[in-house]
Amino acid sequence: xxxxxxxxxxxCAARDRREFNExxxxxxxxxxxxxxxxxxxxxxxxxLVQETMxxxxxxxxxxxxxxxxxxxxxKIMRNQFLDDMRFKKRWxxxxxxxxxxxxxxxxxxxxxxxxxxxxxxxxxxxxxPYDQREAIVLADLQGFSYQEIADITAxxxxxxxxxxxxxxxxxxxxxxxxxxxxxVVAFRGH
Amino acid sequence: xxxxxxxxxxxxxxDDQLSTExxxxxxxCIEADAELIQRVAELRELKSSIRQAYGDIAVPEPDFSxxxxxxxxxxxxxxxxxxxxxxxxxxxxxxxLQHSADLQNMQASALNESAATDKxxxxxxxxxxxxxxxxxxxxxxLYAEKGPSLKVDVITNSDGVRLxxxxxxxxxxxxxxxxxxxxxxxxxxxxxxQRASLKGEPxxxxxxxxxxxxxxxxxxxxxxSGWSYIKI
Numbered sequence: 001x002x003x004x005x006x007x008x009x010x011x012c013a014a015r016d017r018r019e020f021n022e023x024x025x026x027x028x029x030x031x032x033x034x035x036x037x038x039x040x041x042x043x044x045x046x047x048l049v050q051e052t053m054x055x056x057x058x059x060x061x062x063x064x065x066x067x068x069x070x071x072x073x074x075k076i077m078r079n080q081f082l083d084d085m086r087f088k089k090r091w092x093x094x095x096x097x098x099x100x101x102x103x104x105x106x107x108x109x110x111x112x113x114x115x116x117x118x119x120x121x122x123x124x125x126x127x128x129p130y131d132q133r134e135a136i137v138l139a140d141l142q143g144f145s146y147q148e149i150a151d152i153t154a155x156x157x158x159x160x161x162x163x164x165x166x167x168x169x170x171x172x173x174x175x176x177x178x179x180x181x182x183x184v185v186a187f188r189g190h
Numbered sequence: 191x192x193x194x195x196x197x198x199x200x201x202x203x204x205d206d207q208l209s210t211e212x213x214x215x216x217x218x219c220i221e222a223d224a225e226l227i228q229r230v231a232e233l234r235e236l237k238s239s240i241r242q243a244y245g246d247i248a249v250p251e252p253d254f255s256x257x258x259x260x261x262x263x264x265x266x267x268x269x270x271x272x273x274x275x276x277x278x279x280x281x282x283x284x285x286x287l288q289h290s291a292d293l294q295n296m297q298a299s300a301l302n303e304s305a306a307t308d309k310x311x312x313x314x315x316x317x318x319x320x321x322x323x324x325x326x327x328x329x330x331x332l333y334a335e336k337g338p339s340l341k342v343d344v345i346t347n348s349d350g351v352r353l354x355x356x357x358x359x360x361x362x363x364x365x366x367x368x369x370x371x372x373x374x375x376x377x378x379x380x381x382x383x384q385r386a387s388l389k390g391e392p393x394x395x396x397x398x399x400x401x402x403x404x405x406x407x408x409x410x411x412x413x414x415s416g417w418s419y420i421k422i
Contacts, residue, residue, distance in 0.1 A: 021256045029249045118243040140240040
């Protein structure tokens with residue numbers, strides 16, 4: 001190989017590494033939200049994101065294009081999360097009562113109402129069976145297509161559709177129950 | 191009209207997963223059915239609630255920085271520097287050298303290539319004793335193959351940090367390796383250690399273990415500098 005080509009190749013490799021690291025950094029917030037929506041525990045979510053970043057650095061040669069980075073990272077994180085659930089049983093650490101709505105520090109009335117709504121939703125999502133929670137979060141929070149979700153979860157597209165459909169139905173029921181419970185508590189408060 | 195639309199079709203409509211033709215068909219049915227209009231509105235609201243609720247989560251600052259490759263020009267080995275100079279003289283693509291950041295990265299890459307053969311990362315993230323033994327054997331094999339000038343950085347995260355615990359069953363073998371080869375350096379992920387402490391299972395590290403950074407940064411620094419990577 002000519003020296004000029006060799007230098008050009010080295011240049012490309014360095015640029016690729018820089019772009020890859022920058023792109024990884026840009027995905028941090030999105031990955032954290034996804035991790036949180038799966039596990040509902042800030043510290044476990046942070047660990048999961050860091051482990052995903054490590055795996056991504058290890059396997060960066062497997063990524064064909066940065067355009068596919070978001071789905072590729074989601075797939076890595078999903079596998080990591082399932083491994084953790086199987087081998088470390090970390091999900092057992094998370095009690096429903098522990099779900100920490102660390103999303104809002106303001107305390108105006110409207111913010112309080114919003115916070116309560118969010119907390120109801122977190123609790124309901126946390127109570128969904130894992131496969132339904134995973135599919136719904138990938139679709140609604142991350143905006144992945146059914147085909148992308150099927151690829152990320154290594155599941156037939158029909159199963160993805162079925163999980164989303166059943167999950168939303170269950171979510172609706174859970175939210176209705178919680179809403180009813182909130183109203184009863186409010187009534188007793190008066 | 192109602193029974194023409196299945197629930198999965200409505201979900202796919204709300205998720206924008208239908209073809210144009212299918213979408214028109216669904217919309218035609220929805221327009222004529224108040225119950226379907228209500229159902230679509232509920233699904234859209236639910237979808238939007240999830241996006242908003244998790245979008246409002248306070249995202250903590252990352253405890254890693256994923257450093258970019260940066261090496262001063264005068265640190266580039268002679269062969270790599272010569273390659274750069276010759277490349278500049280011989281190559282037609284001189285334009286790309288005008289950007290200093292790119293030049294810096296290119297220099298680092300040239301350095302990386304020359305370094306890749308004698309610098310190794312051994313990465314362990316498990317407390318599986320057989321894996322830890324395999325890691326120690328790998329280090330021995332590398333030194334046997336490449337000679338004593340080799341540099342080996344053992345980076346651990348998650349449960350892998352237990353390899354460096356004073357009570358690790360592999361402690362004696364690890365100490366022996368450290369005495370034998372000066373090129374071995376040990377790194378434990380700062381976050382993994384904090385996590386272990388929070389769980390009430392603190393790790394008591396042997397001497398010589400560096401632990402002031404998250405593993406992801408230790409890894410990124412070395413991969414940027416062209417170290418060879420071995421996962422155990």
